[in-house]
Amino acid sequence: MTSSTTAPAPTWEAPLAGAPLDATVEVPGSKSLTNRLLVLAALADAPGTLRGALRSRDADLMIRALRQLGAHIEEGDHPSTLHVTPGPVTGGVDIDTGLAGTVMRFLPPFAALADGPVRFDGDPEARVRPMLPVLAALHALGVSVHDPSTADLPTHLPFTVEGRGGVRGGAVDVDASESSQFVSGLLLAAPRFERGLTLRHIGATLPSLPHIEMTVATLRDVGVVVDDSRDGMWDVSPGPIAGRDVRVEPDLSNAAPFLAAALVAGGTVRVPGWPTLTTQPGAMVPELLERMGGTFTLADGVLTVTGTGEVHGIDVDLHAGGELAPTFAALAALADSPSRLRGIAHLRGHETDRLAALAREITRLGGQAEETRDGLVITPRPLRGDVVRTYADHRMATSAALLGLRVPGVLVENVGTTAKTLPDFTGMWLAMLGSAA
Numbered sequence: 001m002t003s004s005t006t007a008p009a010p011t012w013e014a015p016l017a018g019a020p021l022d023a024t025v026e027v028p029g030s031k032s033l034t035n036r037l038l039v040l041a042a043l044a045d046a047p048g049t050l051r052g053a054l055r056s057r058d059a060d061l062m063i064r065a066l067r068q069l070g071a072h073i074e075e076g077d078h079p080s081t082l083h084v085t086p087g088p089v090t091g092g093v094d095i096d097t098g099l100a101g102t103v104m105r106f107l108p109p110f111a112a113l114a115d116g117p118v119r120f121d122g123d124p125e126a127r128v129r130p131m132l133p134v135l136a137a138l139h140a141l142g143v144s145v146h147d148p149s150t151a152d153l154p155t156h157l158p159f160t161v162e163g164r165g166g167v168r169g170g171a172v173d174v175d176a177s178e179s180s181q182f183v184s185g186l187l188l189a190a191p192r193f194e195r196g197l198t199l200r201h202i203g204a205t206l207p208s209l210p211h212i213e214m215t216v217a218t219l220r221d222v223g224v225v226v227d228d229s230r231d232g233m234w235d236v237s238p239g240p241i242a243g244r245d246v247r248v249e250p251d252l253s254n255a256a257p258f259l260a261a262a263l264v265a266g267g268t269v270r271v272p273g274w275p276t277l278t279t280q281p282g283a284m285v286p287e288l289l290e291r292m293g294g295t296f297t298l299a300d301g302v303l304t305v306t307g308t309g310e311v312h313g314i315d316v317d318l319h320a321g322g323e324l325a326p327t328f329a330a331l332a333a334l335a336d337s338p339s340r341l342r343g344i345a346h347l348r349g350h351e352t353d354r355l356a357a358l359a360r361e362i363t364r365l366g367g368q369a370e371e372t373r374d375g376l377v378i379t380p381r382p383l384r385g386d387v388v389r390t391y392a393d394h395r396m397a398t399s400a401a402l403l404g405l406r407v408p409g410v411l412v413e414n415v416g417t418t419a420k421t422l423p424d425f426t427g428m429w430l431a432m433l434g435s436a437a
């Protein structure tokens with residue numbers, strides 16, 4: 001098809017904020033917790049239940065894959081209640097990872113326990129996301145991973161993991177500088193390895209440490225013994241995995257654009273169910289918003305952020321919470337002074353190359369955003385409306401909506417991509433604005 005006959009991608013006109021906000025936003029369950037808890041429930045010794053689980057494309061891909069691999073997963077009274085009955089891990093299946101990092105990185109170690117081959121593939125955008133470190137670790141542990149197109153170890157999707165009914169386990173070195181998910185995926189399956197796993201990170205940097213701490217915490221919650229007392233090393237003992245009835249925290253990273261909206265539009269946004277203690281990197285959001293001009297309180301589990309409409313620039317290392325970067329990049333483009341986002345080189349392997357995508361789209365609107373070796377420098381300029389491309393990235397879409405609160409005529413391409421982690425994003429966004437004073 002030539003470009004002249006290609007239908008333009010549908011766009012969603014991001015609404016302007018007409019007045020200061022006064023909204024309470026109920027944010028669905030955390031993607032990262034939901035997909036870890038599902039994996040552990042499917043590997044457990046007894047049935048378990050997740051309450052408040054996320055239902056979105058990434059969670060549903062995980063549910064489908066785990067069912068294919070032998071788990072029985074049933075909805076309770078509400079779609080966010082999931083009853084999981086583990087079963088023997090079955091091979092001979094084709095897993096669709098979509099664009100979900102948690103599915104493509106968490107399930108190959110799980111699949112190594114299967115009684116036959118497990119083929120993995122995903123969206124076209126998923127085929128460029130880094131996979132080698134987790135596949136190389138499996139190979140080093142004696143698991144065969146292959147793809148007909150290469151005699152070498154596959155570096156990306158698609159590939160097949162040859163399940164042989166068990167994994168011996170032992171010690172393995174992993175370079176997780178491109179994604180913490182390589183570590184998390186191996187640790188989650190490790191209690192089922194005969195000798196457990198001693199994993200040493202050998203790369204120069206390690207992103208998203210809170211997400212690794214989340215993996216360790218969820219393993220310990222189901223009775224698995226994990227020693228993380230040495231920096232960059234994790235030792236998981238083989239042993240039973242308890243079936244539990246657990247409540248999933250709201251997704252604090254998905255809360256971020258809503259809370260940030262209070263700074264852009266002025267007014268107040270409240271998120272109930274905010275945990276006092278959490279491993280989610282979204283825990284950083286309130287302090288970061290305060291540094292950019294907002295104020296916050298946490299009382300009775302309700303986080304309240306209030307803004308004036310004035311946003312200040314920030315110099316911040318987001319290494320621990322790279323998934324927050326698109327929200328803070330949008331805020332930075334609307335600020336009254338320049339910002340620098342650092343420590344996020346690994347965002348080049350996210351849903352899209354987020355550093356390139358954010359720089360390109362902010363520039364398209366008339367802003368100034370430059371890529372650095374490990375982040376972005378954003379100098380505020382007056383912005384104008386235009387189409388914002390989202391590159392199949394849910395967080396590009398939510399950050400464009402944030403820009404659209406202040407910039408008339410922001411047209412968000414393929415806003416449906418938000419279904420990856422927040423299927424009703426536009427409804428929630430409009431409801432937040434609808435409750436404006």
Ligand SMILES: O=C(O)C1=C[C@@H](OP(=O)(O)O)[C@@H](O)[C@H](O)C1
Nearest residue numbers: 032179180181207208211322323
């Ligand atoms: O383990 C997880 O649930 C995640 C880890 C992080 O991945 P990276 O370490 O690749 O950034 C994060 O960005 C992603 O959204 C979710």
Ligand SMILES: C=C(OP(=O)(O)O)C(=O)O
Nearest residue numbers: 099100101102323350351
């Ligand atoms: C990086 C992200 O997702 P994934 O789990 O696909 O890596 C994200 O949600 O920002």
